[in-house]
Amino acid sequence: MTKAKHDRILLAHGGGGQLTDELIRHHILPNFKNDTLAELADSAKLNLNSKSVFFTTDSYVVKPLFFNGGDIGKLAVCGTVNDLAVAGSKPVALSLSLIIEEGFDFESLDKILASISEAARQNNVNIVTGDSKTVETGAADKIFINTAGIGEKLPGVDLGFDKIAAGDKIIINGTIGDHGMTIISQREGIKFESPLQSDCAGLAGLTCQLLENTKGVKFMRDPTRGGLAATLNEISKASALSIEIREADLPVNPTVQAAADMLGFDVVTIANEGKFVAIVSPESADECFNICKSHPLGKKTAIIGEVVQTRDMPMVEMTTKIGGKRIVQMPYGRQLPRIC
């Protein structure tokens, strides 16, 4: 693969789309050749003392820090919990590292810390180790948070791209685009009659319930930066299979759709923070659907499409509401900086 064509970091390199992929494949991966990292999974699977443990990390730079439905603290817990959850593990411990700008007010800091504490409690994980750094005024934007996490592998569960086959069904546990459209609307100062609210939530309760009650789940991923479009393209590329989804079956909150239309965004590219996509065997699809439906975080679960054989090259296609077909591309990544 040739070197990337940029000589400086662009915001889009952090957008979760094509340029993020370039940053990872051209600059990061060549330096760190090991099988675990090369899988680019949401969490790394380690063999410690001959048992499997999952390990993941994420830094959070969301702007604004407080948004309808959450804040950077809740996001930092839920995001890392979700990376462990979709890997098929039960989150057990998180680390917490803060980078704080000189002058940041303790009132906000305390609110964020309380929110982290509450989210950890709700998700049944402990914050077991931490770090804090300060930088001069102007050297960071208020506060950045990193959480890394460790999860224990659920017994008998083994998920992976290699399990995916043509005919598998694609399930999502609710509406798409809520987090991203909430952030962008709040940033632009736009108010809607029915207020937007981030879907920010920890999914381990739901995913553990699902994995403990069915053997049909083959792969899961949380569609954060780059939205459903990025996640489905990653799945298609890694499994070398194509994906067909139906726009009519995508759960979308009408206010989110209206906001996206008004601001010129495609909801399938918008970040979610309380959603997972599951690839499940066709026989188990109804069972999976019902298990998700019965959970508070899965009330709007939908089966949105199928995995199909690839003709020319792996791609994601969507049948539109009016019956046409369009290719759902990997987003370029520029549209939504600092969404998480």
Next chain:
Amino acid sequence: MTKAKHDRILLAHGGGGQLTDELIRHHILPNFKNDTLAELADSAKLNLNSKSVFFTTDSYVVKPLFFNGGDIGKLAVCGTVNDLAVAGSKPVALSLSLIIEEGFDFESLDKILASISEAARQNNVNIVTGDSKTVETGAADKIFINTAGIGEKLPGVDLGFDKIAAGDKIIINGTIGDHGMTIISQREGIKFESPLQSDCAGLAGLTCQLLENTKGVKFMRDPTRGGLAATLNEISKASALSIEIREADLPVNPTVQAAADMLGFDVVTIANEGKFVAIVSPESADECFNICKSHPLGKKTAIIGEVVQTRDMPMVEMTTKIGGKRIVQMPYGRQLPRIC
């Protein structure tokens, strides 16, 4: 404990001294009540699958990014390796998370990534999971790095404040103040005839060799922010014992001493990045000294003092070169922002 008296974050809250302690005890710990975090160890000890695993995290905001003896990448690997090493574990896996300012040049980024790769190789750890975020120009200062790490407990090794007793000897594996004085001199644009060089190094090779060859080690900690003064005060406070050290036995590079004198710093408060303090039983002190001496990172190892019974309250005292005594206080934390 009463609330802290500041309503905004000061740089000193990140300095590793009294104000960092206030930030942790007044704001962070009250939100996260669990036994593991409350120990405030360099690494958290977790029981996973009934085996012990150590877990730690650190964010790095050092300025400048490149310094004599290392760079932010090498530091991010060595710092986290060292937190695992001094806990008595063998580091096995690290995570890597980058926050990059828009416009940061890829040439520097690639140098940092190569340096991370080389440091990981030298320390025998893999980078197994990662994340990258970008923020707008002006929202961060070039690049911040977080590494979290997992280590496997060394069999038969059990270190802790509770093992420390009066009569124990205090060992350090070499000269103090090198990292901090290198950074501050470079930042101030001061050049010395004999150039300063950071001691930035991963200590797991040395600590594992030590722990595998003697049973006398009771506790270890790496004296980073706040230097030897902060580490010894933490040990004294946590063990409720006093500490006596001898200035004449402290290994100090003469150029570091000259730089510290010139700039008005006390070398015992200056950060190190390739040093550990070990508290060892009196019987094993010579053995520990010799094992350290035989390792490339322990050529200037010294026994610098003893743990003694407390009279009024636990404190750290130093016999000066001219035979006087002075109390070595916990530094306030303001003098060296962004040292690591």
